[in-house]
Amino acid sequence: MKVLLVEDNERVSQFVLKGLQEAGHTTDHAANGRDGMFLAASEPYDVIVMDRMLPGDVDGLAIIEVLRRTGKRTPILILSALTEVDDRIRGLRAGGDDYLTKPFAFGELLARIDALHRRAHGVRPDVPLTVGDLHLDPLTRKVSRGDRPIALQPREFKLLEYLMRHAGQVVTRTMLLENVWDYHFDPQTNVVDVHISKLRQKIDAEFERPLLRTVRNAGYMVTSGE
Amino acid sequence: MRSSAVSLAAASVALGVVALVLFAAPLWYAWQVTIQESRTEILQADAQRLAEVYRRDGEAGLAATIGARVRMQIVGERILLLTDGRLRPLAGNLASWPATVPTAPGNYRVTLQSGAAGTQSALAHVERLGDDYLLVARDNRLFGPLVHRFWYGLAAAFAALLICGTLVGLITRRRLMWRVHGIRQTISAIMQGDLKQRLPTGRREDELAILAHTINGMLDQIEVLVNGVRNVSNSIAHDLRTPLAELRSRLEQLALIRPSPAETFTEVDGAVADIDRVIRIFDALLRLAEIDAGVRRAGFVRVDVSDLAATAAEFYAPAAELRDVRLECRVGGPLPVVGDPVLLSQALANLIDNAIKYAPAGGGVVEVVAERRGDGVEITVSDNGPGIAGGEKARVLERFYRGDASRGTPGAGLGLSLVQAIAKLHGCGFELRDRRPGLEAALRFPPAAATARAERPDAAASAARAILAPHDGR
Numbered sequence: 001m002k003v004l005l006v007e008d009n010e011r012v013s014q015f016v017l018k019g020l021q022e023a024g025h026t027t028d029h030a031a032n033g034r035d036g037m038f039l040a041a042s043e044p045y046d047v048i049v050m051d052r053m054l055p056g057d058v059d060g061l062a063i064i065e066v067l068r069r070t071g072k073r074t075p076i077l078i079l080s081a082l083t084e085v086d087d088r089i090r091g092l093r094a095g096g097d098d099y100l101t102k103p104f105a106f107g108e109l110l111a112r113i114d115a116l117h118r119r120a121h122g123v124r125p126d127v128p129l130t131v132g133d134l135h136l137d138p139l140t141r142k143v144s145r146g147d148r149p150i151a152l153q154p155r156e157f158k159l160l161e162y163l164m165r166h167a168g169q170v171v172t173r174t175m176l177l178e179n180v181w182d183y184h185f186d187p188q189t190n191v192v193d194v195h196i197s198k199l200r201q202k203i204d205a206e207f208e209r210p211l212l213r214t215v216r217n218a219g220y221m222v223t224s225g226e
Numbered sequence: 227m228r229s230s231a232v233s234l235a236a237a238s239v240a241l242g243v244v245a246l247v248l249f250a251a252p253l254w255y256a257w258q259v260t261i262q263e264s265r266t267e268i269l270q271a272d273a274q275r276l277a278e279v280y281r282r283d284g285e286a287g288l289a290a291t292i293g294a295r296v297r298m299q300i301v302g303e304r305i306l307l308l309t310d311g312r313l314r315p316l317a318g319n320l321a322s323w324p325a326t327v328p329t330a331p332g333n334y335r336v337t338l339q340s341g342a343a344g345t346q347s348a349l350a351h352v353e354r355l356g357d358d359y360l361l362v363a364r365d366n367r368l369f370g371p372l373v374h375r376f377w378y379g380l381a382a383a384f385a386a387l388l389i390c391g392t393l394v395g396l397i398t399r400r401r402l403m404w405r406v407h408g409i410r411q412t413i414s415a416i417m418q419g420d421l422k423q424r425l426p427t428g429r430r431e432d433e434l435a436i437l438a439h440t441i442n443g444m445l446d447q448i449e450v451l452v453n454g455v456r457n458v459s460n461s462i463a464h465d466l467r468t469p470l471a472e473l474r475s476r477l478e479q480l481a482l483i484r485p486s487p488a489e490t491f492t493e494v495d496g497a498v499a500d501i502d503r504v505i506r507i508f509d510a511l512l513r514l515a516e517i518d519a520g521v522r523r524a525g526f527v528r529v530d531v532s533d534l535a536a537t538a539a540e541f542y543a544p545a546a547e548l549r550d551v552r553l554e555c556r557v558g559g560p561l562p563v564v565g566d567p568v569l570l571s572q573a574l575a576n577l578i579d580n581a582i583k584y585a586p587a588g589g590g591v592v593e594v595v596a597e598r599r600g601d602g603v604e605i606t607v608s609d610n611g612p613g614i615a616g617g618e619k620a621r622v623l624e625r626f627y628r629g630d631a632s633r634g635t636p637g638a639g640l641g642l643s644l645v646q647a648i649a650k651l652h653g654c655g656f657e658l659r660d661r662r663p664g665l666e667a668a669l670r671f672p673p674a675a676a677t678a679r680a681e682r683p684d685a686a687a688s689a690a691r692a693i694l695a696p697h698d699g700r
Binding site: 089103105155181182183184185186187188189191194195197198217 | 506509545548569
């Protein structure tokens, strides 16, 4: 995946670029708004990570608006030190696809970049999902593993569906809170973990190969691979 | 300086003058008319009597009567003149027929020239007796003092009005200035930082006292806020210092000891957790500040609180299960209110989280109830834990306050104050009630919030929420 990072802080940039490269992505970096604008408009990127406050009082949102007006549909993740919800909404209205506040955990950033990329490459909502021998049909709302049907509560179904749509990718607790419960705040508990362990009981407990894994310091992943 | 007291006094004086004029003018007019009429009547009656004498005693008789009358009276008071057909005087106290008086019978207002008295205004009556002319006139001077007295009276009233008005204006101004000065002194003391000072209100309930009361109320509020800020900054200092101190010593230790890589990584993980704690406190504080500033009201939409309550209860169900606490949720039908769904969810989550934390593990019961009560909507979250002692109830709402029972449990002590701030933003009542055993936290939406229509149409609201929560094709 080719990622453009528009960020002026040198240490943050180094850290993010290094992390992205280690995760196997190709990266470009722009330290100011003009370079960022130029690269974003001329090169084909899979995901753009855009800081809001750029040198010379340039607002990342302005760049995003210009890109969107010129027809660029590249998924954009906004980084910002501004946490007010109003700000978040403004960022997303300007044409951003996701919003992450500083300071952030790198795992969170990586997971969100993956999710954005996945979403940009066509999600068909009604197609049955399969991971290993685990099947989920969004239309009939039936879940089965092997030939054994699994009964899930509506919210458990939503949780599993989200995890399976991002199969092979790390999904963070915050992403789960936002997308499964629509909770845009930090409940300051480990309740998500408890939900996951309940789900795990249902889909993994009686099977030899666990599909729902915990990724240390990051989140969870549903995968059939090693 | 233009003083309000002085302009008020000037306006009153002007009003008084107008009233005086309105009173005196008709009086003057009526008086003039009446005098004229009665004097004309007197002259006519006088002329009548003289005509009677003429008819009875002839021209010579009348001349004798007039001569006698003229000799008896004081000079100039009454003017009598009898002339023959060619206006030659026969008797009377005028030397000749005055040029200003016509000879035709009737009443005239004229100016006469009479001997010693000089020019004088008079009322004259002319009568024709046979060939003779009779002039009876009466000097107006008699009424002069009366007229003067009238004008003097009027002038005196005017002067009194002016003096009183000026005095009242000056006195009022002095007293006002004196009280304003007191207020100014107090306020400058307050501006210098003595927030305990209050304006003097006195016993009276006049305008200034009302103003002083209002300002005192404002000062009370400011004092509470300032103390709040002071407390918060103290608490921030304390609550942020602790994790930062731990972090610092952890990293210092690491640099000093240089342990094995495995141990180093454990320490680094611990350091990241410390930082996350700091960030969490920061976020909670920022959110509180945001709520206090009221900016979130812009995001108010119509939301169903029974739906929010059910979601929150369901979210925490596994956590309750883990502690062997029974979590019951009873919500009636849709209960629409106008509010911020994110904040209301957070408030409910905080309350349920608290209730589960304090309900006794194994056998605890937490109830979440959302129902219509009276005109409003009430959401209660109750537990059967230790509850909160009466005196502590107010304190638990303070920022960073942590009850003795909560020492050792995670949390920054901001949970309930956040709920309270959210309730305040929504115009909700937030109450902690005893349940013996346990605690019931109640959020009461007033009828306005519970029934008012959303300011933004629901479509726009759901669009905003859709932006907030980018779903994967759901």
